[in-house]
Amino acid sequence: MRKMVIVLYILAFLGMVLPLGSGLGKFDVRGQGLLVWAAESSGGESHGMHEAVGAAHSGEGHGVSEETGISPKQWKNLLWWTVNFLVLVAILYKFGKDPLVNIFRSRRETILNEYEDLMAKKREAEKRYAELQEKLKGLEAEAQRLMEAFREQGEREKERIIAEAKKNAERIKQQAEFYIQQEVNRVKAELRKEVAEMAVKMAEELIRKNITIEDHKRLFNEFIEKVERVH
Numbered sequence: 001m002r003k004m005v006i007v008l009y010i011l012a013f014l015g016m017v018l019p020l021g022s023g024l025g026k027f028d029v030r031g032q033g034l035l036v037w038a039a040e041s042s043g044g045e046s047h048g049m050h051e052a053v054g055a056a057h058s059g060e061g062h063g064v065s066e067e068t069g070i071s072p073k074q075w076k077n078l079l080w081w082t083v084n085f086l087v088l089v090a091i092l093y094k095f096g097k098d099p100l101v102n103i104f105r106s107r108r109e110t111i112l113n114e115y116e117d118l119m120a121k122k123r124e125a126e127k128r129y130a131e132l133q134e135k136l137k138g139l140e141a142e143a144q145r146l147m148e149a150f151r152e153q154g155e156r157e158k159e160r161i162i163a164e165a166k167k168n169a170e171r172i173k174q175q176a177e178f179y180i181q182q183e184v185n186r187v188k189a190e191l192r193k194e195v196a197e198m199a200v201k202m203a204e205e206l207i208r209k210n211i212t213i214e215d216h217k218r219l220f221n222e223f224i225e226k227v228e229r230v231h
Contacts (some may be wrong), residue, residue, distance in 0.1 A: 195226055 202219050
């Protein structure tokens with residue numbers, strides 16, 4: 001109903017203003033009727049509206065003012081136009097204030113909701129970015145830790161290989177020394193055996209032959225030289 005009243009007031013206002021002919025124009029009867037009906041429907045401004053319409057009718061037929069060049073009818077039409085405009089503004093304010101306020105409030109709430117949604121998304125993005133930064137720092141620390149662990153493990157493996165190589169070298173050295181000592185002992189034993197055999201043979205020859213003392217000394221010296229070569 002309020003929307004219909006507003007529409008009727010607008011039509012009445014246009015019906016009064018549009019048919020302007022000479023001067024300020026004639027007051028349109030259709031505009032009067034619509035305006036009166038709208039005022040009666042609104043219930044608030046009917047008395048003032050009827051008075052304005054009556055004033056407009058009573059002013060018809062008078063002459064033109066000599067000072068201003070405007071007839072009383074035109075003055076009343078101007079007054080009526082002003083009153084009608086003020087009434088229209090009042091009606092628009094009365095019936096259109098709440099819808100406009102609601103529209104602006106709704107728009108404001110929509111903008112605030114969108115802004116809050118954007119801010120929430122921004123905070124979520126910043127939180128996610130911070131989490132990724134922390135994970136990246138953790139990954140860097142983990143990579144550093146693994147590199148340090150690999151380095152330490154490599155050092156330990158290096159030390160183990162060196163120690164094992166030294167141990168093997170020492171074992172090989174000991175085995176070689178043992179083998180050399182065994183060979184030396186074997187050679188000594190063989191030489192002793194040979195020397196003993198030679199001594200027996202020499203003794204047999206001395207017994208078998210009647211050698212001189214010089215021969216005996218020569219054989220003894222040869223025996224001593226062989227024994228020294230063995231040692």
